[in-house]
Amino acid sequence: TQLLEQSPQFLSIQEGENLTVYCNSSSVFSSLQWYRQEPGEGPVLLVTVVTGGEVKKLKRLTFQFGDARKDSSLHITAAQPGDTGLYLCAGGGGDMRFGAGTRLTVKP
Amino acid sequence: DAGVIQSPRHEVTEMGQEVTLRCKPISGHNSLFWYRQTMMRGLELLIYFNNNVPIDDSGMPEDRFSAKMPNASFSTLKIQPSEPRDSAVYFCASSLAGPYSNQPQHFGDGTRLSIL
Numbered sequence: 001t002q003l004l005e006q007s008p009q010f011l012s013i014q015e016g017e018n019l020t021v022y023c024n025s026s027s028v029f030s031s032l033q034w035y036r037q038e039p040g041e042g043p044v045l046l047v048t049v050v051t052g053g054e055v056k057k058l059k060r061l062t063f064q065f066g067d068a069r070k071d072s073s074l075h076i077t078a079a080q081p082g083d084t085g086l087y088l089c090a091g092g093g094g095d096m097r098f099g100a101g102t103r104l105t106v107k108p
Numbered sequence: 109d110a111g112v113i114q115s116p117r118h119e120v121t122e123m124g125q126e127v128t129l130r131c132k133p134i135s136g137h138n139s140l141f142w143y144r145q146t147m148m149r150g151l152e153l154l155i156y157f158n159n160n161v162p163i164d165d166s167g168m169p170e171d172r173f174s175a176k177m178p179n180a181s182f183s184t185l186k187i188q189p190s191e192p193r194d195s196a197v198y199f200c201a202s203s204l205a206g207p208y209s210n211q212p213q214h215f216g217d218g219t220r221l222s223i224l
C-alpha cells in the first residue's frame with residue numbers, strides 16, 4: 001500500500017491570507033489527484049497532475065507535482081470562506097489510496 | 109446528468125441488525141468503489157469492482173461485510189451483523205476506469221450509518 005501523508009492536518013486562517021498544503025509519499029505515482037470535500041457531501045475532483053514538475057492553476061488554486069512524482073502541493077491565494085473544506089490527495093498508478101486530508105477553515 | 113446516487117442518506121439501527129447500503133453509479137462508468145470515512149481513519153477503500161467483477165476486496169474489514177454488483181447500474185454493501193464500530197459515512201464512487209488510471213472518481217453524497 002502506498003501511503004500518502006498530508007500536512008497540516010488542520011488549518012484555520014483569515015480571509016485574504018495565502019496558504020499551502022502538502023501531500024507526501026515515499027512512493028512514485030503515475031498521477032496524483034486533489035479533491036475537495038464539503039460537509040455532507042462526497043469528495044469532488046479539483047485537478048489531476050501527471051507529469052513530474054507539472055504546475056496547474058485553477059483560479060486562485062495552484063497545484064504542483066514534484067519532480068520525482070512523490071509529492072504535491074496545493075497553494076491557495078487570497079483564501080475565501082468558500083474555500084473551507086477537507087482537501088484530499090489521492091495517488092494513482094498503483095494501489096490507489098487517499099491521504100487523511102487537510103481540514104481548512106477560512107474565517108470571514 | 110445524474111451523478112452517483114446512494115441510499116439511504118442516513119441509517120440508524122441497533123447492533124446485530126443487518127444493514128444494506130445501495131449505490132447507482134454513473135451510466136457508462138465501468139468501475140465502482142466503496143469507501144468508509146471516519147475522523148480517525150480518514151477515507152478507506154473497502155472494495156472496488158471493474159465491469160461488475162470484484163477486483164480488490166482487501167479493504168473489507170471482516171466477513172461481516174459483503175458487497176455485490178449484480179449489474180452495471182447497481183451495487184450493494186451489506187453488513188451483517190452490524191456493530192457500533194461500523195458507524196461511519198460510507199461512500200460509493202464510480203469511474204471510467206480502475207484506480208490504476210488517471211480517471212477521476214465521482215462520489216455520491218454518502219450514507220451516514222449509526223449503529224447503536
